Amino acid sequence: MNPSPLSRRDIFKLVAAASAAGALAPVGAEPPKPLTRHFKNTLSDPDYAHPSIPWDKPLDATELATLAVLVDLILPADETSPAASAIGVHEFLNEWVGAPYPENRADYETIRGGVAWINTHAWKHHGKAFKEIAPEEQTAILDSICDPAKALPELSHGARFFQKLRMLTLGGYYTHPATWKSLGYIGNTPINGPYPGVPDEIIKLLGLEGLEGL
Template sequence: MNPSPLSRRDIFKLVAAASAAGALAPAGAEPPKPLTRHFKNTLSDPDYAHPSIPWDKPLEKSELATLAVLVDLILPADETSPAASSIGVHDFLNEWVGAPYTENRVDYEIIRGGVAWINTQAWKLHGKAFTEATATQQTAILDSICDATKAPPELASGVRFFQKLRTLTLGGYYTHPATWKSLGYVGNTPIAGPYPGVPEEIIKLLGLEGL
């Protein structure tokens, strides 16, 4: 579940910035300061044989326990795919919200605040933490915040949290190899004989018949 700490887009940005700095500097000027990032460790090429992330994971065990229940309610196991928690989607969320980028820091506030909100809601309605509530009680809480058009204004914080959680959960889940089968992905599989082309059902689905 650990993506590379430096994407291809990030590399292009760094190279472009370094090139521009060198090209624009006047003769005799001081060399530009080295580019820096807010990483705990020194920036370097990713080591795919020993993957790691250069920032801390900020969520507490109790928060991760709540997220493990939540991601399984969103994506439970079925006949072709594992439950979200079994492939570490809650750990992916912990890694995601710890990243030192503006978008991720905003998500950190939403996720951590949302976990607190949903536990408060469980105590308010059932006198227990969300993880201790029954599956029916847990589902009822999520049903009350899963549709922004139907949720009352007083649940707006919960709605915002669930929208973000659902998006991140789906992203973390379907980027894990264990779930690719359910998407119909068959990459890295050799094809015997000539390439058969795009399946007819896909062509029909896209409305490209006869092209």
Template sequence: MPEDSSALSRRHALKWLTGTVAAPLALGAAPNETEPAPPAYVNRFTMHDPDYTKPLSGPWDKVMTPEELKTTTALADLILPKDANGPAASEVGVPEFINEWISAPYEEQREDGQIVRGGLAWLNTESFRRHEKRFDELSAEQQGGIADDICDAAKAKPEHRVGAAFFALFRQLSLGGYYTHSSTWKHLGYVGNVSMGGPYPGVPKEVIEKYGLQDVA
């Protein structure tokens, strides 16, 4: 993952968000019999200033093996290749994002990790069955042939359903990681915070008309 502040922010956002969602609610002792104490949320983490001299140091160990990362990179780049709209998934750290996500020590991430790592194993097994090579060693056409069989769970054959369930989650994680990187926002039409010179021009006419607000005083 590129050594920039966006990578660090994403890591800590994941840590704090999942910690907050998982924090149990604990009721404190009432100060008296008529006034109940306000609810207190248990802090699972101690807030601290991040060490920006070590932007890639994370709060948990990563679980993927080098071989799993190779397969993850190949599939992520197949789903989100480099084109006129933006960089390839691997260029913005999507494989590292997925590795970090499934390595997080929370129940949801553990379940995702089982699906992703099991799916990567399934993908390589299927690749060897068809072409006697690992998935990351196949041509783009060969990779696409396998992906075509698992990209739609509703149409997947019974023998491909495990792969289809994996692909659905992997695609979701890939898109989530990809579009949290600022270099991909242009593809979405998101401009971000851009300073404007002169007076505020107001809401564009086409937006007003789209929502039928042109006659609103």
């Protein structure tokens, strides 16, 4: 993905802090063993003049292809924003789950295990991998796991995976400049002429009518 004004480390911490979903492991199970990482250089804040990621990206091409389909089902293209895969959200996920922080390592287990689960589920019901079945079949699978409170007990692992995937996808997507327009964020846009003041609808929303000149 293209560099963002936000630090990758800041994004990691913000999204990880917002996560309330658990990993795929059943309650009471032993936690997964920490991943082994071999770093070529010391972790530090990113150098945008020479961008690089100082950790491995652990997901393979097949897993990334499945994630590309999944993120596009979560956030397809519309009139104001690109599809999630078009701006590399699946690659962002690969970068995220390789990061050497406890929350990210837990997400690695959830995402990799979830991709395996959804492909197994697709093979069981349709005889093909998830990315190869028809769009309506893909959507039907996601509909069955999109709400953990309503998912059948045998789909509980898939539901926890999709809950985590959806949260991470949203985080990766809306921290990319290509999607800011859909949020109504215009950034540092120059204004031609005098400052026009706070819009009337904002003043009305805040209940500050009649106080503009104070």
